[in-house]
Amino acid sequence: MSIAAAYRDIRRFLIAVLAVAGLGLAAQAAIAAAPDTGAPAAATQTEAAAADTATGADQAAGEGDAAADSEGGYEHLGPEWIKGQPTAFEDNALKSMSFQDQYTDDGQFALGMNNYILAPVIVFISAFVFFLLLVVVVRYRRREGREPSRTTHNTLIEVIWTLVPVLILVVIAVPSITLLARQYKTAPADAITIKATGYQWYWGYTYPDQGGFEVISNMLPKEEALSRGEPAQLAVDNRMVVPVGVPLRIQTFGADVIHSFSVPSLWFKVDAVPGRLNERVLTIQEPGIYYGQCSELCGARHGYMPIAIEAVPMDKWRQWVLSKGGTFEEGVEGGERADIQAPASATEGAPAAGGAPTAADDGGEAPSVPLDASDAADTAA
Structure with a gap:
């Protein structure tokens, strides 16, 4: 199989994957926007x-x-x-998957680090690895009978796959250490x-x-x-x-x-x-x-x-x-x-610090009244 045919198969596969992903996002948006008919x-x-x-x-x-x-x-x-x-999600699908809006200097620094450093690095590495896997899957399918290279050493490739991860870690480490230092700054x-x-x-x-x-x-x-x-x-x-x-x-x-x-x-x-x-x-x-x-x-x-x-x-x-x-x-x-x-x-009947545990109410509201001795014994039993 020629290289052109291999890349044509890759394009078709990518289009199919993107189409499925698009349908999934559309279905999720429809579900999120639909009224809750269950209750x-x-x-x-x-x-x-x-x-x-x-x-x-x-x-x-x-x-x-x-x-x-x-x-x-x-x-x-x-x-x-x-x-x-x-x-x-229905208000802003992309923002719903990120952190809340930040109202401190440290929070804005951390949010920017996530949005402009961590997220792009994660997406790029994931996309690159996915692309390499597709190339291998398409070019070396069993029915094509192709044999991959048996090369065991390649100086250039080994230097690249050593230096690139080091550079990526440095890019992540510098703002991370800066954020840690900012968070522990003395008042x-x-x-x-x-x-x-x-x-x-x-x-x-x-x-x-x-x-x-x-x-x-x-x-x-x-x-x-x-x-x-x-x-x-x-x-x-x-x-x-x-x-x-x-x-x-x-x-x-x-x-x-x-x-x-x-x-x-x-x-x-x-x-x-x-x-x-x-x-x-x-x-x-x-x-x-x-x-x-x-x-x-x-x-x-x-x-x-x-x-x-x-x-x-x-x-x-x-x-x-x-x-x-x-x-x-x-x-x-x-x-x-x-x-x-x-x-x-401040709630009437609620226990003081270290007091007996309170009875859980059905509505998920504020603490109610303390358990008496008999209730506590029944709960323990």
Whole structure:
């Protein structure tokens, strides 16, 4: 068989492969865009809840900008400020397969490294190897009776297949080491310190530089989250409010077991370990609401301790601190200094840190009531 015929067969095979791949992508897009017929009642209920949410949010926010805090008149950001969420396939198929939008310098560096270095290298190597396999399959088919070369040494080829992988690894290693160094950069002396404590199963945020008050953050029930226009299982009753554009010294600690403080859209993840204080610097570029979750398997209610960070301008953050009774070193007093909130759940009947596990509810909502001794015995049995 001539070389021209071999390449003609390769082209035909590639066209067939691309056609099959195109049909697969089209079918996937159609499936993703099709309505969920398996649970029409649930879908209808969700749409109705979302509609009620939009109306309720507008009424509560007045201008649709914020919801008023009952303490001190501070206005929280409304749901229109939510940023960094995953992209649905029907909205953008290519973006849905990548990372979330990033709102920190480290996150944008890492996202650029993935999009412009790692992904092209992976695609190029995969395509090149696939092409070589096609050439071998087509040119040396059994029915053609061709015998491949029995050459065992080729200096040029051996030099190429040694140097090229080395160069590829160098191209990947330089930005990778740079990213590692950026992530472990020490926080400046004037950074604002916030301590995130993981409890079973909720978060507590302490502000030692502003008087040491602690804010306890629990997941909202699904109905309440939807009524506020926020995502279920991510919305919380009290967010971690921080100033935007300034370095934050985030310290993590586990009160009982190992937790993990993770916010994907901020490229931030630090374990919270009992008996050990971990620390990383975080600088958020834009105002907004950013969601994360505990990323360590910490117990039965592991999936119900979300993280919600509200980044606002400095003047609004100072207003929030004063509304909580915090103070500033410059002498700005916040009325009466707030007592440090006890590390117990804001949800009525939920256990304190280290307390008995809670009974799982069917709706996948916030922690319910603690198991009594008989329930605990039945569960153990």
